Amino acid sequence: MDYKKESLIKLLKLVEEISKQPGYEWFRNELELIFVNKSTNINNSVIDDIYEYCIKLIIKDHAEKFYSDFKISGIKEKLVNDFIRMEKFRREDNFEDFCLAAYQQLESIVNILITDPNLVEYIQNNKDFSALLKYDSATNSFIRKSSMTISKLIFSQIDEAKIFGYLNQPFSNWFFTNKFKAVLFYYYFNKEIKTNTDQFNRIYKIGNFLYQGRNLNHRGAPQSQFQQDVIDDLLPNQHKYYFKFLGFLEDFITTVNKHI
Structure with a gap:
């Protein structure tokens, strides 16, 4: 050379x-x-x-x-090692393993936070409260006023019996996507989503795309149409998603860390 x-x-x-x-x-x-x-x-x-x-x-x-000022010291060493692996794979242009290492950092943080007794108690006690704060001109303030409840935000539009079943089991047993939504609501947005869910959905979407990118390492299982659509978007645009996922990870970790 x-x-x-x-x-x-x-x-x-x-x-x-x-x-x-x-x-x-x-x-x-x-x-x-x-x-x-x-x-x-x-x-x-x-x-x-x-x-x-x-x-x-x-x-x-x-x-x-x-990760020097990250407040959950118990997983800091693992986060640092996964960060190093993520950057190694990025330099090698190994997109699938890059997604895996980036996702593993997100997963480690979400799995720790979803077991926080304060989060568990808040969601269980307020599952039927509005997840949104909307501006009220009469009081010149934001008030909880929306049919989008906290439970529907976390579990989408599933029936009440299923929501009850989820909320009465250890939160750590939930699907990752539900755990991620709960952590987003409680820590990233600090329990206050104002006006509409657009920003929440945008952040959730990029995190879910990273989750699907991680699943590229687990080929073999049948793909849903949604999963296939995400993969069809990820693979031809890897050069963009390297930066999108890095930006998402920094924003998520920095913002969540403020509210831990």
């Missing part, structure tokens, strides 16, 4: 910057072991190895900083 002069200069600056940072003395020592011997042949393979090693350090640093 031929290397452009500009790229090599950037690589040298990157190596120099990393080697000077506190805590990376070992990295500087490794470089000295490689290059201190004047007879060492600096070939393309060595440069590739150094470059890849630097990239791995940068991705690890990004992952740790991204």
